[in-house]
Amino acid sequence: MSDIHSLSDFKRNSSAFLDRMRGTGHPVVLTINGKAELVVQDAASYQKLLNRVDELETLEGIKLGLADVEAGRVTPLREFEKEFREQRGLPGRSR
Secondary structure (H helix, E strand, O other): OOOEEEHHHHHHOHHHHHHHHHHHOOOEEEEEOOEEEEEEOOHHHHHHHHHHHHHHHHHHHHHHHHHHHHHOOOOOHHHHHHHHHHHHOOOOOOO
């Protein structure tokens, strides 16, 4: 609960809030008229969060790909390449 404050309080004491956020890495929830409206976070912690989201999305993509392989939803590379080239009017590869 110590990370929930009014926007007015944040405006009056922004330096102290910034110092605390940098030190703890925790975001601050700001309220307007008693209702949570904004979340403020230091840039380093925000970037760390974005990196983690990217990692999780990558892992989810890998899981989906593995599920496709297990279910047999795959196309051999040569077949894919042939269809790809035909669809785009590209010449075939010389081997």
